[in-house]
Amino acid sequence: MTWLPRTLFQRNLLLIVALILVGQIGSAWLFRTFVTLPRTTLLAEGTVRELQALETGLGALPPAERSAFVAGFNGSVKRAVQRGEPPADTERWRATRLQRLFLNEVGERWALTGHTLQWRPLAEPDVGHVIQVRLDVQGQAYWVNLPGLPPAPVFSGAWLAATIATALLAILGAWLIQRRINRPLNDLVHASAALGRGERPSPLPVDGVPREIASVSHAFNDMAVSLAQSERERSLMLAGLSHDLRTPLAKMRLATEMLDGRAEAELLGTLNRNIDAMDSLLGRFLDFVRSSEEDRDAPAQADLNALVQDALTLCPADGVHWQPGPLSARPLRRQGVMRMVLNLVVNAQRYGAPPIEVATGEDGTALWLEVRDRGPGIQPSLAESLKQPFKRGDAARSGPSGAGLGLAIVERVAQAHGAQFQLLPRPGGGLVARVAWPG
Known part of the structure; x- marks a missing residue:
């Protein structure tokens, strides 16, 4: 899938974060199912019993004393309210989801007693948020503060710190896993190369x-x-x-x-x-x-131009034009490079046509050696197969005899140096055999 991260570290990080999120969501669901809902139900049952007792008590009091009793009761409930940030005014506020769940539970159980729950949220200075419930006693309405109301959750910096710590632990875990796995994998990649x-x-x-x-x-x-x-x-x-x-x-x-x-x-x-x-x-x-x-053999610092010059002295120089370019020294295997040059020149003399050019150069990306001829060239589709041992082109089969090992030797020497060997068509006809060392 294209949307998945490409690196193993990113995939491990995504997996760990996803597992942590799933675990937190599952924990929240379990806490709500087995802790919050049962506690809310028990709290609602207790609140309904208190309201019933309060209604009975108000009915037993003389009408003149009921208002004072309600004021005293509301004052006791205010003192029990968990103080938060005191509201600046007495405007109405919205109950939280947990508080609405609690009120629904109270309303359902209050309805079983033949009453309809009527409530209103208030914000009172120096107290906090409270909810009042209406009690009708002998035709008179009294608003009493609801006891047992769950407090509104207050956002805390501890939650943010825990979230950041969890994310950092996920990143650290992914990094440790990646490091443990990646080290032997890197060794395998280098050994394969x-x-x-x-x-x-x-x-x-x-x-x-x-x-x-x-x-x-x-x-x-x-x-x-x-x-x-x-x-x-x-x-x-x-x-x-x-x-x-x-x-x-x-x-x-x-x-x-x-x-x-x-x-x-x-x-x-x-x-x-x-x-x-x-x-x-x-x-x-x-x-x-x-x-x-x-x-x-271990490579040693050498000048490619000097090695090419020494190799050219060992092969027939008829029709060979030497074009050296400015080069920097680099680690080379002397005998291998000379053998490579000899095979390229002999291959060009045997299957190509003069003039044959041997050139070297260096640019910003690579150091290169080229042997160019004006022969018939080869088909691009056969370039890779001709680098294999004992593989010969059609012109080689009908021309001078050979073993099909010359280009295979060049390919082997190039690989040993970490270089790339290419057989390319030459503009105007012919073949360019190019060996390029990465810069």
């Missing part, structure tokens, strides 16, 4: 955390161990296979050299080209394995 970059995160703690989060952490630790084991086995297999195949390739190359001049030159040329292609493929396999091992 590190695993996504190809790093090996430290095992998440499973002691001292809630059981549910401990189960998630334990499952994540098992998954990380399983992925690391699979990665080691794959790297070991590729390294072993590449190393073992180098020996028969060396024997085949020696055989072709011994046959030089004794076999057809065209056949020997074909064999040598195939041997070179297989040797290149094995070299790519080893590069892929080495890139995995280099990810474990």
Whole structure:
């Protein structure tokens, strides 16, 4: 639901406040049902009995003494009234809801005696709010102060202080709950991000955390161990296979050299080209394995331009234009960055077309490296899939042979540096391979 808060802290706070409000409403309802209403009923019954006794007493007195008796009775009731803020005048006032409930109860029971309850609210100086009831005795009306009237509730600062304290306790409770839950969740987020970059995160703690989060952490630790084991086995297999195949390739190359001049030159040329292609493929396999091992090395402050310059000296420079920009030093893995540059340049030379430009730069948001060519480019829908190991585009399948590991190596090195690797169309035709480090 869109109206719900987005953060866990806000949802916990809303839940706690809602529960407190429901609890207060429930407590108020229970207090009204089992305390206020029974007390009001008992008070009304007692008041009706007093009125009956007062009416009987007035009837027994001589008419000349009744007014004095009523005045004395009203005075005693005034002295029993709980004093509040004395009214400034004697204007009429409205009875509270509780007082009206009380008067309704008195009226119902007074009606059972054959009388109709007539009352009026008064505000008398130095006394407070009182209610008078009319008693008819032998045709004469007397207004007497109603005894037992529940006092009007007075707003107190204690209520406001209790409300604020409750709200603050709700916020504090939500914060404590969020802190307890959020800490292991943040650890899980950071570990997942590190695993996504190809790093090996430290095992998440499973002691001292809630059981549910401990189960998630334990499952994540098992998954990380399983992925690391699979990665080691794959790297070991590729390294072993590449190393073992180098020996028969060396024997085949020696055989072709011994046959030089004794076999057809065209056949020997074909064999040598195939041997070179297989040797290149094995070299790519080893590069892929080495890139995995280099990810474990700690980065050190380095100049990206210097690393790119060193990498360009190791690859054919035909048609490559180097355009360095002003850069600041940052933590980099030297061998990984050089391997990344070599693969991007070789990929552009193999599948693109000159001129090939290698450029670096830095803006307010990122430090970047770009390798641009004027080849056929690639379809945007295939950009992500080509970063996977052993994935090759249509042009690569019909063109020069390769293992489909070059861009996968670049992607792995970029992830290890927390950088983003993109394959973008170049304006005017071609491809831009861009690696951007966040600023």
